[in-house]
Amino acid sequence: MGQLGTKNAYASSQAVQQVASMPKSPLSPSEKRSFSNIPADQKLALISSYSEALRKLARSTEAVGRADMLPKLIQVADGLDGMATAIAETEAGTEVMARTARLIRATEGMLASMSSSSIVH
Numbered sequence: 001m002g003q004l005g006t007k008n009a010y011a012s013s014q015a016v017q018q019v020a021s022m023p024k025s026p027l028s029p030s031e032k033r034s035f036s037n038i039p040a041d042q043k044l045a046l047i048s049s050y051s052e053a054l055r056k057l058a059r060s061t062e063a064v065g066r067a068d069m070l071p072k073l074i075q076v077a078d079g080l081d082g083m084a085t086a087i088a089e090t091e092a093g094t095e096v097m098a099r100t101a102r103l104i105r106a107t108e109g110m111l112a113s114m115s116s117s118s119i120v121h
Contacts (some may be wrong), residue, residue, distance in 0.1 A: 020114045043088035050100050051077040057107045064114035068107065069107070 038046070056074035080087065080100065087093035 035097060040088050044084055047080055047087055049081045050104065053104050060111050060120045064111055
């Protein structure tokens with residue numbers, strides 16, 4: 001479990017470095033490389049925007065009948081907030097941020113799919 005935390009912190013650090021040149025959407029794997037070149041304050045801003053995106057997605061899960069996801073997404077957002085400095089300052093933070101970006105994309109896709117299918121039916 002400790003190794004997973006280290007990998008997550010690494011991912012998070014790398015992804016945050018992308019903030020200056022990236023739009024509000026999450027980092028793709030190819031964008032991770034740029035993350036380490038972003039100043040720490042911008043990394044912290046990116047971490048904050050990812051956390052807020054997760055919180056918004058969490059609130060949206062109830063509307064499509066997936067309220068079970070709400071506490072889990074909030075827990076991830078709280079973790080990002082609580083470890084923001086470590087994520088921004090470590091190599092492992094890049095991996096954390098890349099995985100967070102994938103989580104955001106996957107959740108957005110699931111919510112879009114579920115909301116459009118509920119309209120059709």
